[in-house]
Amino acid sequence: MKIPPSYQIDKNKIKNKKLKFAIIVAKWNHDVTKKLYKGAYETLIQSGILKEKIKTWEVPGSYELIYSAKKIALCYNFDSIIVIGSLIKGETHHFDYLCQSISQGIKDINIKYDVPVIFCVLTDKNKKQSFDRSGGKIGNKGIECAKTALYMAFFKNSI
Numbered sequence: 001m002k003i004p005p006s007y008q009i010d011k012n013k014i015k016n017k018k019l020k021f022a023i024i025v026a027k028w029n030h031d032v033t034k035k036l037y038k039g040a041y042e043t044l045i046q047s048g049i050l051k052e053k054i055k056t057w058e059v060p061g062s063y064e065l066i067y068s069a070k071k072i073a074l075c076y077n078f079d080s081i082i083v084i085g086s087l088i089k090g091e092t093h094h095f096d097y098l099c100q101s102i103s104q105g106i107k108d109i110n111i112k113y114d115v116p117v118i119f120c121v122l123t124d125k126n127k128k129q130s131f132d133r134s135g136g137k138i139g140n141k142g143i144e145c146a147k148t149a150l151y152m153a154f155f156k157n158s159i
């Protein structure tokens with residue numbers, strides 16, 4: 001299987017109907033994460049991935065993305081896993097701790113398991129910024145992450 005030459009995935013190039021994707025969505029700030037999910041899911045479908053090859057799970061918050069991605073990496077054989085979350089800076093220091101531990105946790109899974117885990121966790125100052133990046137004026141990071149997942153699925157299978 002060849003890796004597509006550019007970051008933009010051409011639907012016609014996706015010949016492999018067996019590629020399997022997992023999407024894990026945190027429900028915290030669900031008004032944001034549901035838009036990221038929509039962007040990611042629709043991008044996979046538009047790229048020719050079969051509906052039945054995309055499996056979705058929901059977890060309470062972004063912190064739970066770590067365990068759930070690990071469990072899915074361990075128990076299944078997906079070609080890529082997309083984790084979706086939205087962290088919004090509040091009054092406490094939790095934001096910094098959460099951002100740090102979630103990115104480290106997802107990084108650890110990428111190292112330990114043979115599946116690319118794509119980081120679609122927004123870390124924003126406020127809701128407006130999050131909406132701008134989840135289908136607003138800056139675009140939709142869910143779409144970008146699905147393209148990355150496609151690319152990495154090809155990469156995984158090319159080696």
Ligand code: RBF
Pocket residue numbers: 026028029060061062063064085086087088089090092094095098
């Ligand atoms: N989860 C998120 O996905 N986004 C957040 O912005 C967020 N903020 C939180 C702020 C505080 C003070 C706490 C205690 C939790 C927050 N969580 C957030 C939830 C977290 O990811 C996790 O679900 C819980 O801490 C339970 O493990």
